[in-house]
Amino acid sequence: MAAGALGALVAALESYRGRDRVVRALCYGCQLAGGALAGTQSPAEGLPGSLLAVSAQLSSCRTVLRLLDDFAMLSHSRAYGLGPKIPENPVPVKEEAEAAEAHSSFTTESTENTSPSEG
Template sequence: MESTSKSRYIKLALKLLESYRGRDNIIRISSYVTMLLSSFGKQGGPMNVHFGVITQQLNLCRTILRLFDDLPMLAATATYGFGKHEKVLGVGLLKAFENLAYQIFFPVEHVAWLAHAKVLKGYNEGKWMAGCIALWAVALTLAITRNIISLRAMRKTTQEVQKQITIEGGFEDSSLEVKSTSLTKSVQELKLNEYNMRLDLLKNIADLCNAVNWLPPGFLWSGKIPTSITAMCGILSSYLGIYQTATKMVSDKKTV
């Protein structure tokens, strides 16, 4: 039984590495772990420098991989549109603007990368990178707002369904019992969706802490969070990203 469980986890780990999203999150968490290790070393010391270099290279790896994200993002943005299918008021519009922020983010980051590589001369890498981070912060703020609105709507729906179960539970009718069982399953699904939305909210908050910290000095808490805390926020966010991707893979396998 234990060997079967281990085999399942190994297969899931391999699937994560084979998928773009899974591999990106694994590279991401690795970069934050090396950033944390770098922060433990003395400034300018071997540990600080060596792990710092590894962090930079892992981040550069992700930047290069994102050179090919424009078209998939454009397809996702076009497919989603203004989210008219969303049941909760405002969620669709927030998601649409979030998609737009990410859509602009990619070409801006490409220019920053080209400036960093000295391919584009006369372009200020720092300003373009600040633009990237600002767009990321805007997208995260929109996502957090969307998460909060969705959570409130989910909680309200769950309470209404639970109230309906309580009312119908008092009647001795087989048809009502069947309906009550169906409603109980709906509540379980709603609670699972709410749990996943909470994880997404926590992930976005952790990322926003870092995004604002990396903005030019003078804006909110920019430049005030220590490297070790920044790394831990990144590790938390990346772990949640890996967990969400793995959970979706398992869920998709069950539905096939």
């Protein structure tokens, strides 16, 4: 059972979204525990202060992870490129447009000749 939980944690940490979720949960957990233990103390000291400091560090960690995600997206965008290349010879495109126009005029003419009022 412990091996299954460890495997699930490893699987979660292997993806960006999984890492962000784990770090976010730890961050909010430390913040909640630190705030609850500090109570009405304005400068949290000892364990509550340490938990709040860890929460702040984890929040900074999430910021850095989000910034590094931009580099991964930049690399992905560079690999993807700007899309399909425009053909150098535009004649086939022109012919396709003319064929589509001719087809639409044929269907328009055929529907105009058969009206329900004729009979």
